[in-house]
Amino acid sequence: MAERWHDEAWAKDMWWSGKTTRRKFLALSSTAAGALGATVLVPAPWREAFGQAKPYKVGVLQPLSGTAAAGGKTALVGTQMAVERINQSGGVNGRPIELVVADYESKPDVGRRKAEKLVLEDKVDVAEGGYLSNVCLACMPVFEEHRTVWMIGVCLDTTITTTKCSRFVFRPFDYAPAQAVAISPYLVNKMGKKWHIAYLDYAWGQSTRDAYLQQIKKAGGEVVETTGIPLGTSDMAPFVSKITGSFDGLFGIFFGANGINFTSAIYDLGLTKKYKYAGDGAIAESTSLPALGQKIEGFVGINRYLPVLDPPLNTPHHKKFFDQAVTALKKIDPSGPLPDRYVQSNFEAMNFLKLGIQKSGFRGREDTMKLIEALEGMEVKEGDDFPQGDKTLRKEDHQAFLREFIFTIQGGKHKIVEVVPKEKTFFPPACKFV
C-alpha cells in the first residue's frame, strides 16, 4: 500500500501526468481567458432588448436578513414583478429599469448606511422599498439630503406622512388614520357601540390605537378601555385575562406572530364567544391563517388588499397580478403562499414611479423636482399597473388614499363584506414640508 493515497494505482487517473509545455499553457490560458471574456461581454437580458439605452437605476432597501427577513423577501417580490413587467413592455421612456438591492439587516444604522451607499456609490436615480418604520424614519433624511425621491413600499408609521413628512418621500398605500375612518362606522353601526381596544404597546400600536379611539368616538361609539401588550410577548394570557367588563366588541391591533398569540389567547379564554372580535387586517394575513385555524373564524378586519378573486377583485388585472405573484412567491417559499399587501404595495409603488418618470420626462436626479411635481396629486385608475384599485397620491402630505376592504374569515378564507371607496377614507393632512 502506498504511503500517500494519490500514489495508489486507482488514483493515478485523477492527476495530470503529462508534460505542461509553454504552448499547452498558452493555449489553455487563452481558452480560459476567452471563455471568461465572453461571459463578461454577454449582455444582461435587458441590454439585449434595449441596446445601449442607459437604465434607470432604482435603489431598493429591504430587510433580507435579521428579524424582518421573511417580510422583506416577500416585499421584494412585488418590486421585482413590477420591474420585470416594465422591462418586458419596453421600459420607461425607452430606458430599462435596473434594480440595485440593498439588505439593511433589519437595523436602522445599517439602513441609513445602505441608503447612503445607494445615493452616493451606486448613484441611483430614485429609490423604493423600506419595510420597518424605524428604518424608514432613519433613512428619510438621507434621501432628503441627497434630493432623491423615495417611494416607500411598506412602512406603516403614521408620522412618515404627518409630523415627519418629507417632500422627497411618498407613501403610495394606506395608513392607520385612513383605515380607522373607513371601518369605524361599520364597527359602531353593525357590530356594537362599546369597544375595548387591545394593542401592541409600541409606536405603531400606540399611534394606531389613537386613530381608532378618535374615529370610533366620531362614529358615535365608545372605547371603554384599552390594553397594551408588549411586543414579542409569547404568553399573552396574563394581559388578556384582565380584559373583562361590559362592552360589545374587542378590537385588536397586532401583526404576525403577535397577532397569532393574541388571537389564540382570547380564544382559549372564551373571549371570542363573549365579545365580537375585530381588528387590523394584519392579524388575519393569509400567511397567518393556517396557524390560526378555527380560532380566527368570524373575525372582522380591514385591509387594503386581500388575496381573493371575489368581486370587486375579480378583474382580469387582479387575476393576472395574483397568478404572477403566486408563481413568484413559490420560488422563494415552496409552500406557495398567497400574495399579501406587501407584495401589492411594492408592485404598485414601482408603477407609481414609472408613471411619474413618464409624465415628468425625468432623466436622472437632476430632474428630481420635476418628478416630485408629477407625482404630487397623481390620480391612478384600476388596471394592470394598479390591480388593487384607484388611488390618489395627495399633494399636501404625499399620502395615498385607496379603497379599503372590510372582510370576515369564513371557512379559513377571507370574505369581503363591504368595500369602502377611497373618497370615504380621507383624513385631513397634518404635514408641513420644510
Place this chain on the structure above:
Amino acid sequence: MTAMPAARPTPPATAYWIGFAVVVVLLIVAPLVLPPFWQRFATEILVWGLLAMSSDILIGYTGMVSFGHSAFFGLGMYGAATALLTVKPPSLGLALLYGLVAAGAAAVFVAYFATRLRDIYFAISTLVFSQIFYVIIFTWTEVTGGENGLTFSQPRLTIPGIWSDRFTPVTFHWFVLAVVVLSYLLVRRITQSPFGMVLQSIRENEPRTRAIGYHVERYKIVAVMLSGLFAGLSGVLYALQNKFAAPDFVFFVVSGEVVIFNVMGGMGTLVGPFAGAAFFLLLREGLSRFLTEYYLIPLGIIFIIMIIFLPQGLLGFLRRRLNT
C-alpha cells in the same frame, strides 16, 4: 579595522509615538481623498472604535466582560437627542453634556449593583440592565419616540463668541477624530497610572489585590463608570453623525458586537478595538455587497478562524509594547 558602533535602537516610546502620529495624519487626510460614502464610513469606524475602546477598559484591563455597553451608548444618544430637541438653538456643547450625564448616571446605577458580582454573573447582570433600559426606551413612546426613536438636526460647530459654522462631512470627521484621539490619550494615561495598574491587578488576581489592601469594589465601580462615560461619548458622536437616536442601539446585540470588536482587534491594547471595529465593519460591508443576505455565513467562519489561529486578535501581539 575599527568596528563601526552599532546603531542605537529606537526606544519603544519613540517608535510608538511615530506610529501614532502616522496613523493620526492618515486619518486626518482620509476624508480629503476618500469618496463621500467611505468618508462617512471612516468616521463611523472611529465612533464604533471609541465604543469598543471604552469596553476594553473593562474587558481588557479589569477582566470584566460587559454586555451592558449598548445601554451606555444608547443613553448617550438619547441624552444628545434630548438636548438637541429641547434647547433652541441646538447646542453641540449641551448635546455632549446631556449625553455624558445620561450615560454616566446609568453607569453609576449599573456599577453599584453589578460590581458586587463576578465573572459570568457580572456579564449577565450588565446584560439584564441594558435590557431594562431597552424596554423602558422602547415602550415610553411619548418621551423616547418608542420604536421609531427621535430624529433631530445637527448642531453647528461653535466656539462661543468666536466662530460658528455648519458641519460638513470633512469637518465632522475631524471633530470626531479630535474627540477620539483625546479620549484615547486620556484612557491610555489612566490605564498606565497607578489606578490602571490596580485594575490590571484585579484582572490577574482579584483575591490577592484585595489581600494587599485595595478596595476592589470601589476600583471596579470607577472602572465601570469610566467605561460607561466613554461609551456614552461615542453614543453622542453617533447621534450627531446620523441625526437620530433609536432603541435598537440600546439592545444587547450592540454589546455583543462590541465584544467581537475587542476579540478581533486585541483586548487590553486600547488600539486593538479600533482595528477590530474597522476590520469587522469593512468585512461586513464588503461581504454584504457580494453575498447580500448570506454574508453572515463567511463572516462567522472568519471570526471562528480568527479565534482559533489568532486568539490575541489583530494587534494582540503588540499588547506588551503598547502598555509600556
